[in-house]
Structures are given as structure tokens and as C-alpha cells.
Amino acid sequence: MYPTTDGGQEEPVGVEVRVEGLTKSFGGQPVWRDVTLTLPAGEISVLLGPSGTGKSVFLKTLVGLLKPDRGSIMIEGQDLPRLSERALYEVRKLFGVLFQDGALFGSMNLFDNVAFPLREHTRKPESEVRRIVYEKLEMVGLVGAEHKLPGEISGGMRKRAGLARALVLDPEIILFDEPDSGLDPVRTAYLNQLIVDLNQQTDATFLIVTHDINTARTVPDNIGLIYHGHLAMFGPREMLLSSTEPVVRQFLNAQRVGPIGMAEEKDADELQAEAAAGVELPPLPPIPPQLRPSNGRRRRGERVAGQWCWRNGVTPPPGSFGDEVVGVRR
Amino acid sequence: MRVASGVAQAGTFFAFCLDALRGLGRRPFQVREFIQQAWFISSVSILPAALVSIPFGAVIALQLGSLVRQLGAQSFTGAASVLAVVREAGPIVTALIIAGAGGSAICADLGSRKIREELDAMEVLGIDPMHRLVAPRVVASMLVAVLLNGLVSVVGVSGGYFFNVVMQGGTPGAYLASFQALGQLPDLVVGEIKALLFGAAAALVASYKGMTARGGPKGVGDAVNQSVVITFMLLFALNFVITAVYFQVVPQKGT
Numbered sequence: 001m002y003p004t005t006d007g008g009q010e011e012p013v014g015v016e017v018r019v020e021g022l023t024k025s026f027g028g029q030p031v032w033r034d035v036t037l038t039l040p041a042g043e044i045s046v047l048l049g050p051s052g053t054g055k056s057v058f059l060k061t062l063v064g065l066l067k068p069d070r071g072s073i074m075i076e077g078q079d080l081p082r083l084s085e086r087a088l089y090e091v092r093k094l095f096g097v098l099f100q101d102g103a104l105f106g107s108m109n110l111f112d113n114v115a116f117p118l119r120e121h122t123r124k125p126e127s128e129v130r131r132i133v134y135e136k137l138e139m140v141g142l143v144g145a146e147h148k149l150p151g152e153i154s155g156g157m158r159k160r161a162g163l164a165r166a167l168v169l170d171p172e173i174i175l176f177d178e179p180d181s182g183l184d185p186v187r188t189a190y191l192n193q194l195i196v197d198l199n200q201q202t203d204a205t206f207l208i209v210t211h212d213i214n215t216a217r218t219v220p221d222n223i224g225l226i227y228h229g230h231l232a233m234f235g236p237r238e239m240l241l242s243s244t245e246p247v248v249r250q251f252l253n254a255q256r257v258g259p260i261g262m263a264e265e266k267d268a269d270e271l272q273a274e275a276a277a278g279v280e281l282p283p284l285p286p287i288p289p290q291l292r293p294s295n296g297r298r299r300r301g302e303r304v305a306g307q308w309c310w311r312n313g314v315t316p317p318p319g320s321f322g323d324e325v326v327g328v329r330r
Numbered sequence: 331m332r333v334a335s336g337v338a339q340a341g342t343f344f345a346f347c348l349d350a351l352r353g354l355g356r357r358p359f360q361v362r363e364f365i366q367q368a369w370f371i372s373s374v375s376i377l378p379a380a381l382v383s384i385p386f387g388a389v390i391a392l393q394l395g396s397l398v399r400q401l402g403a404q405s406f407t408g409a410a411s412v413l414a415v416v417r418e419a420g421p422i423v424t425a426l427i428i429a430g431a432g433g434s435a436i437c438a439d440l441g442s443r444k445i446r447e448e449l450d451a452m453e454v455l456g457i458d459p460m461h462r463l464v465a466p467r468v469v470a471s472m473l474v475a476v477l478l479n480g481l482v483s484v485v486g487v488s489g490g491y492f493f494n495v496v497m498q499g500g501t502p503g504a505y506l507a508s509f510q511a512l513g514q515l516p517d518l519v520v521g522e523i524k525a526l527l528f529g530a531a532a533a534l535v536a537s538y539k540g541m542t543a544r545g546g547p548k549g550v551g552d553a554v555n556q557s558v559v560i561t562f563m564l565l566f567a568l569n570f571v572i573t574a575v576y577f578q579v580v581p582q583k584g585t
């Protein structure tokens with residue numbers, strides 16, 4: 001059923017994004033320092049972090065809207081922060097970006113918003129434009145609202161329209177800033193399925209910023225956590241979900257016990273009090289199985305459940321991966 | 331610290347102007363956006379310009395009328411008031427309106443797009459806002475400023491004529507003849523050149539302030555406020571410089 005190696009014979013697809021030593025500050029105040037990570041080509045990665053730690057800033061830096069103080073972002077052999085304006089516009093054609101608030105053009109209705117990239121960058125006839133736009137609107141469930149202006153619809157609808165616009169040019173690198181915030185649970189479930197299906201169909205590289213723990217635990221191949229001005233950890237989903245590192249553990253399991261407090265970082269007194277009170281961390285919950293494409297076929301970036309744990313001699317929490325047998329299938 | 335940041339702002343504004351110039355040079359010129367903007371700027375500025383220029387022309391005519399009578403040079407009333415309107419009042423009124431009505435509208439529009447991240451989204455979609463939004467606005471603002479200046483001159487001169495001839499009992503023939511004696515075509519031309527530059531400056535400052543707005547809706551309000559104040563100061567300074575150069579370069583009649 002599965003290939004025995006992790007894609008060794010398959011030709012490499014998608015675009016890899018390699019970030020090295022990236023540092024960004026505003027007016028002397030560093031947002032994060034020395035961020036190094038690689039978004040593997042064709043895989044889904046999720047970026048987590050407490051509010052205000054600079055996740056949105058990170059996405060904007062990745063597309064060259066903000067210039068980092070130091071560090072490099074390598075995409076197809078080009079170092080983004082050092083590109084000329086013109087070359088940057090070229091590289092950006094690889095990207096599809098959903099901004100945190102949708103960032104729709106307020107003067108255009110939803111149809112024109114989604115059609116905008118097509119009309120600007122392709123010479124497709126209007127009938128073809130219509131077909132593609134309706135296909136994308138259908139995908140995000142907005143058919144019927146296409147003549148509304150962004151000011152006349154709800155936040156969740158704006159999000160979905162932004163999503164449709166980000167996907168309309170079939171981008172190879174997809175950056176979503178909180179696609180699921182402001183969406184109801186049912187839509188969030190559909191959206192997560194959509195992300196997995198899209199990844200299977202297009203082999204695009206995904207980076208998704210989210211606050212939804214369920215999304216973070218079930219959708220991605222890789223998870224990253226920004227905390228306190230640096231990248232606390234970045235790696236395969238199973239590595240973070242089985243990690244006992246306090247910050248990662250606290251965040252991924254949405255607990256109050258741990259180094260993160262209401263104001264980002266608990267002070268020493270609070271931590272000591274916690275230790276003195278002998279607060280026990282609850283055991284790690286089981287690692288849930290990963291969301292699969294709806295057509296039952298395999299994604300290229302997909303790894304066998306339990307593979308990482310098995311290879312690294314980590315015992316996953318009991319009950320992990322549902323009823324799949326850990327480490328046997330490989 | 332404040333001085334340094336002021337100098338830095340002037341520097342980035344200058345760089346912004348160069349970018350806008352490059353955006354102007356790029357094909358294809360955004361005709362649709364240009365027409366929409368020209369229409370929009372005229373719609374917010376024509377009525378106030380006309381309404382301001384009537385009393386402006388009248389005040390000049392009244393002031394000059396009595397002054398000239400005291401000096402015993404009634405025959406030059408027409409010339410003096412027409413020159414005053416065409417050379418000075420026209421451009422000044424144009425500057426006030428284009429900065430106050432046109433510039434503030436441009437700044438508010440771009441500022442709200444900026445804070446809604448529309449401009450970021452545009453850049454990511456591979457469209458340069460300098461080419462797409464700023465360049466057509468600058469050209470539209472220049473065009474409307476030139477038209478406004480013409481309008482203000484005509485309305486102002488008519489207002490002056492009305493007050494001089496009808497209210498103060500001057501003679502129509504003398505009013506028109508005296509203009510022939512002192513006025514010349516370059517007066518009108520330099521007025522239009524001023525208007526052209528005012529239009530460009532107002533649109534550039536407004537766009538710059540709008541596109542660097544930040545800090546939510548309040549940030550947009552602040553940006554509009556600053557843009558209007560800065561444009562006023564800039565336009566009045568520009569007016570002085572152009573007038574001074576004009577008197578040096580073009581020989582005046584009757585001297």
C-alpha cells in the first residue's frame with residue numbers, strides 16, 4: 001500500500017523554502033531572532049505561537065513585504081531579502097498568500113477580487129476567468145455571494161474569499177495566516193480537508209499559521225513553535241506531539257501549567273510557586289492520526305503514522321494513531 | 331532626534347517621489363484608474379473652488395478699487411485685479427482646494443487600503459502600487475489642478491469685473507483695456523505651470539502619507555491631517571519660489 005522508502009525514487013516536486021538565521025526587529029525591538037527552518041517541498045507545515053510573537057511578521061518577511069535585519073530566505077536558489085524589486089515581483093508569482101484579515105480590495109466585489117490575479121497575470125478570455133473564479137468560489141462555499149462587496153459580508157466569509165483569491169493562480173508556495181480564525185467548527189473541518197486535498201492535488205508547499213490546536217495536531221507534516229522571540233522548535237508533527245519540552249508541551253496541549261503565562265512569559269516567582277505546589281503535568285495525550293486526502297490516495301509529503309517515533313526510538317503516548325498499528329507498517 | 335527623523339522622512343519621501351516617477355514611466359499607463367481618479371478629484375474640488383474664487387475675486391477687486399482710487403490710477407484697476415487673480419489668487423486657491431479636498435481624499439483612500447493590508451496583498455499578487463495606484467493619481471491631480479486654475483481664474487476675473495464695473499462704477503472699456511497694458515500671456519502660462527506642480531506635489535505628499543499610515547483607523551486620520559498641513563506649507567513655499575523665478579526670467583510690461 002505504501003512505498004517502502006520515504007519517496008526516494010520519486011522526482012522532487014514543489015518548492016523548498018530554506019530560512020537561515022533570520023532576525024527581524026522594529027525600531028530596535030526584536031520580534032524574533034535567528035530563526036532557522038526549512039519548509040520541505042510539497043509538505044504542510046504549521047506555525048504556532050502565542051499572540052503577538054510575530055507569526056504574521058514572519059509570513060510577511062517570507063514574501064518580502066518586510067525586510068529582515070539579518071539572515072537569508074532561499075527559494076529556488078534565490079535569496080529573497082537580497083533580490084531587486086523587479087526580481088522580487090517575479091518570485092512572488094510562486095506565492096499564494098492569505099492575510100490575517102483577508103485583505104480583499106474594498107472597492108471590488110468578491111468575483112472581481114478573485115478574478116483580479118487572473119486578469120492581471122494571464123491572458124485568459126473572460127469566459128475562462130469566469131469558470132475558474134466560480135470553481136474557486138464553489139470550493140470555499142461562496143457561490144451566491146459573488147456580487148457582494150467585502151464590506152457587506154462577515155469576517156469568516158472575507159477569510160474564505162481571501163482564500164479563493166490566494167489559490168486562483170495555482171501557487172506553489174501557500175501561506176495562510178489563520179485561515180480558520182473566525183470560522184465555525186464545521187467550516188474549519190471542511191477547510192482542513194480542503195488544505196489536505198489541495199496539497200495532494202498540487203504538491204504545493206504549505207505554511208499555515210493557526211491558533212486551532214486541533215488543526216495543528218491533525219493537519220500538518222511539520223510543526224513550528226515561535227515563543228519568546230525565537231523559534232522554540234520546528235520538526236515533524238510526531239516529534240513535537242511527543243515532545244516533553246515544557247513550552248512545546250504546554251502549547252500543543254493547551255494547558256495552563258508551564259512556562260507560558262497570560263503575559264507571554266511567567267516570571268520566576270510564578271514558576272516556583274507552581275513547582276512548590278507540586279502541580280503535576282497531565283500525561284501527554286495520544287497523537288491523533290493525520291487527516292487523509294478525501295479521495296483516499298496518498299499525499300507525496302505524507303509519512304507513515306508512527307514512522308518518526310519508531311525511527312527515533314521514541315515511544316508515542318499510549319493510544320496514538322487511532323487503530324493503526326504503530327511502526328509495523330512502513 | 332526629532333530633527334533627525336524629520337530629515338529621514340524627507341529622504342524617504344524623496345525616494346518615494348523617484349519611485350513614483352519610475353511608476354509613471356512604466357507601461358501600460360493605468361488609463362481606467364486615471365479617469366476614475368480625475369473624475370473623483372474634480373467632483374470633490376470643483377464646487378468648493380468656484381465658491382471660494384467668487385469672494386476671492388471680489389475682495390481683490392474691492393481692495394484694489396479703493397487703493398487705486400486713492401492713488402489716482404483708476405485706469406489700472408482692471409489690470410491690477412486681473413493680474414492679481416491670474417498670477418496669485420488663482421494658484422493659491424487651487425493649492426488650497428487641491429490640498430484640502432483632493433489631497434485629503436487621496437490620503438484617506440490609500441491610508442485605509444494600507445491598514446486593511448490591501449496594498450500588501452496587491453504587492454504579493456505581483457502588482458506594484460506605485461505604478462497601479464500612485465502614478466495615475468499624480469497625473470489626475472495635475473490635470474485637475476490645471477483645470478481648476480483655469481476655472482478659478484475665469485470665475486475670479488468675472489467676479490472682479492462684476493464688482494468693479496457694477497458695484498464701484500468703473501467703465502468696462504477701461505477695465506479690459508488696462509489689462510492689455512500690463513498683462514501678458516506668460517502670466518497665464520506661469521499660473522498654469524504653478525497649478526501643474528501643485529497638483530503633482532499634493533498628490534505625492536498625500537500618497538506618501540497614506541501609504542505609510544499605520545496604527546489602525548486613528549493612524550489614517552493622523553496621516554490625512556499631516557498630509558494636508560505639509561502640503562499647504564509645501565505649496566506656499568513652491569508658489570513663492572516660482573513667482574520669484576518668474577519675475578527674474580520674464581521681462582515685465584510697463585517697467
Ligand SMILES: Nc1ncnc2c1ncn2[C@@H]1O[C@H](COP(=O)(O)OP(=O)(O)OP(=O)(O)O)[C@@H](O)[C@H]1O
Nearest residue numbers: 026031049050051052053054055056057058100544
Ligand atoms: N509594521 C510594524 N511596525 C512595527 N511593529 C510591528 C509591525 N507589525 C507588527 N509589529 C509588532 O510585531 C509584533 C508581532 O506582531 P504579529 O502581528 O506578527 O503577531 P502575531 O504572532 O501574528 O499575533 P496574532 O496571533 O495575534 O495574529 C507585535 O508586537 C507588533 O506590535
Ligand SMILES: [Mg+2]
Nearest residue numbers: 055056100177
Ligand atoms: Mg497574526
